[in-house]
Amino acid sequence: MGFMAGKKALIVGVASDRSIASGIAEAFAREGAEIAFTYQNEKLKSRVEKLSARLGQNTDLLFPCDVTSDDEIDAVFAELGKHWDGVDVLIHSVGFAPREQLAGGFTESITREGYAISHDISAYSLAALAKAALPMMEGRDAAILALTYDAATKVVPNYNVMGLAKASLESCVRFLAADLGPKGIRVNQISAGAVKTLAAAGIGGFRKMQNYAVKAAPLRRTVTIEEIGNAAAFLCSDLASGITGETTFVDAGVNIMGMVFDDDE
Numbered sequence: 001m002g003f004m005a006g007k008k009a010l011i012v013g014v015a016s017d018r019s020i021a022s023g024i025a026e027a028f029a030r031e032g033a034e035i036a037f038t039y040q041n042e043k044l045k046s047r048v049e050k051l052s053a054r055l056g057q058n059t060d061l062l063f064p065c066d067v068t069s070d071d072e073i074d075a076v077f078a079e080l081g082k083h084w085d086g087v088d089v090l091i092h093s094v095g096f097a098p099r100e101q102l103a104g105g106f107t108e109s110i111t112r113e114g115y116a117i118s119h120d121i122s123a124y125s126l127a128a129l130a131k132a133a134l135p136m137m138e139g140r141d142a143a144i145l146a147l148t149y150d151a152a153t154k155v156v157p158n159y160n161v162m163g164l165a166k167a168s169l170e171s172c173v174r175f176l177a178a179d180l181g182p183k184g185i186r187v188n189q190i191s192a193g194a195v196k197t198l199a200a201a202g203i204g205g206f207r208k209m210q211n212y213a214v215k216a217a218p219l220r221r222t223v224t225i226e227e228i229g230n231a232a233a234f235l236c237s238d239l240a241s242g243i244t245g246e247t248t249f250v251d252a253g254v255n256i257m258g259m260v261f262d263d264d265e
């Protein structure tokens with residue numbers, strides 16, 4: 001029997017088979033969890049549906065949810081409540097800034113609108129989802145997990161306003177952990193290394209970034225969505241019952257390095 005047997009998990013953030021959320025779903029299914037999914041829009045529905053079917057899940061448990069809409073967020077839990085009496089796990093694997101925010105210098109690229117959109121979708125949405133999920137999650141050894149990136153606390157070229165949004169997300173994880181701990185809900189985050197997902201594929205210089213990661217990482221490689229999924233399964237299971245408010249790096253060790261030399265220099 002898997003270590004997530006009997007757990008009911010809602011996963012927000014699947015856009016393709018390469019999504020980090022898909023790696024998480026894969027590990028959850030393997031460990032015996034039941035999974036419901038949301039999808040951002042109709043264009044993405046069939047992909048999420050295929051993943052749900054492939055993992056042997058109930059394909060009725062798919063709900064539209066653009067996280068900028070309070071109505072859609074509320075509808076997810078109203079609908080889910082017709083199938084489940086509670087939710088044990090909530091995965092937040094959502095991030096977005098308008099593309100032009102992620103290129104060029106920080107001062108040059110940032111706009112009030114870019115700031116508002118990136119923070120709304122990438123950070124506020126965690127608080128909004130936690131708030132809406134609370135009635136179904138309280139009092140049952142539940143767990144919330146968000147996905148962050150090390151540019152929340154260090155400068156990464158071109159990540160720009162998304163770095164500020166991730167800093168807000170990381171703080172949100174701690175405030176939620178303190179607030180929801182007494183209600184039996186743990187809140188953690190995984191800080192993932194660079195992975196080639198849809199959200200990363202369109203980024204200029206992404207290959208350079210992965211090459212850097214290979215050079216800088218103590219493990220001399222990038223990480224996979226399977227590795228992130230396994231860490232997520234642990235953090236959302238009762239094996240991690242003493243862990244909350246914590247950031248777990250799944251990045252092959254890149255974040256520990258303060259300086260990196262070329263091996264052949």
Ligand code: NAD
Binds near residue numbers: 020092
């Ligand atoms: P992805 O493109 O597969 O996933 C991003 C998801 O965000 C998509 O499913 C998309 O539908 C969703 N999304 C965007 N705007 C939305 C909205 N308004 N409403 C609802 N959903 C919306 O890319 P990914 O790399 O799997 O990203 C998942 C998470 O992991 C993000 O938080 C990202 O910042 C984080 N992350 C990614 C990397 C990386 O290198 N890929 C590294 C560290 C952290």
Ligand code: 0WE
Binds near residue numbers: 096156159160
């Ligand atoms: O969080 C992310 C991806 C964030 C992201 C990506 C996109 C691309 C398409 C947010 N919004 C958008 N908007 C789009 O229109 N990562 C950690 C991956 C990533 O993105 C970067 C990186 C890394 C790493 C952007 C610039 C520099 C490095």
